[in-house]
Amino acid sequence: MSEQWWQEVAAPINAAVQQQARLRQTRLTKPQGALGQLERVAIQLAGLQGDPAPQLQRVWISVFAADHGVAVEGVSTVPQAVTGQMLRNFANGGAAISVMARELGATLDLRDLGLAVPIEPLPGVHHLNLAPGSANLLHEPALTPQLCEQALLAGRQAVLDAVGQGAQLFIAGEMGIGNTTPACAMASLLLERPVVELVGPGTGLNADGLRHKTAVIEAALGLHRPHCAGPLDILRRLGGLEIAAITGAYLAAAQQGLPMLVDGFICSTAALCAVRLNPSCQDWMLFGHRSAEPGHAAVLAGLAGAPLLDVGMRLGEGTGAAAAVPLLRMACALHNGMATFAEAAVAADPTAC
Ligand SMILES: Cc1cc2ncn([C@H]3O[C@H](COP(=O)(O)O)[C@@H](O)[C@H]3O)c2cc1C
Ligand SMILES: O=C(O)c1cccnc1
16 A cells, blocks of 8 residues: 555546436436436436446445544533543444434444543444544644554545445544534635634534634644645644544545545535545545534535535534435435336427427
């Protein structure tokens, strides 16, 4: 493997199959474009899967958990111990993403990159324990170059495991108390937008809390901005273990030819970083929802991403992506199962005019 594996170009899209799917959509018994985004995503999935009849039976969800040193600055409403407690909840089946994975018949894969408050080993969870969370980005880089590299590779490994199990769609989720702070800091530098336009309440900060969080992020940017020459510096200095792992996962998914459905603000910021590191991975991304976290809209715009849902969710864990899977499955079923004008003997074929 080359030193910078993430720069290897993404898998090619099957343009011929995509064109075939586009043509089929014009022949199905409906006015042109009447199924809106459902048409667009079915065509996209056909091209990505290289299959004129795209399928989404096997969905894989990897949730990456890690703590953040900056949490000690009071940028979240809850203590760091909640990261590990929620990981246990994921494993025990009680978290939102656990329920959604069951409902979807999806694989729920859990990866612990490093917690500040250790928990007992959980059966079925990959405890990587790279570090006891990231360092406090208010005072120093969140990650060392070595940790950043290890976290990127951990994300890649999750994708390789998903591919090995025959996954047809990859969803990344995150759990890390305080992680809307690093995500906001990264988004501010990646998009060159002021912090105030991107910062949000995360778990539910009030106005005072939001002002404090904004000041912390601005101070951190003052420290790191002069040292950030590109997306890798931004990831390493301002990100965190799970954000780097998700970035690595997205890069690897595109390289492996595995379509991915991106979640909310934090995952989308990792997606933006992945696209800045390797623009070829963008074609493999679909976007599940627009989170209520205010900065998400700007990050999506930076990715030219059209989210399928906008239902006021702001949880993370991969839940906004998981919520969109039934809609994607519906899009595939319509694409594969509807009759054409010729088959149904419907004389309203717009392509015949
Ligand atoms: C019980 C609980 C479950 C969660 N699941 C995801 N998050 C979400 O909230 C955190 C980010 O918000 P902030 O930056 O304000 O800490 C992340 O862990 C994210 O996944 C949760 C947060 C809580 C409290
Ligand atoms: O959009 C997200 O990913 C999000 C928003 C708030 C808290 N945690 C995650």
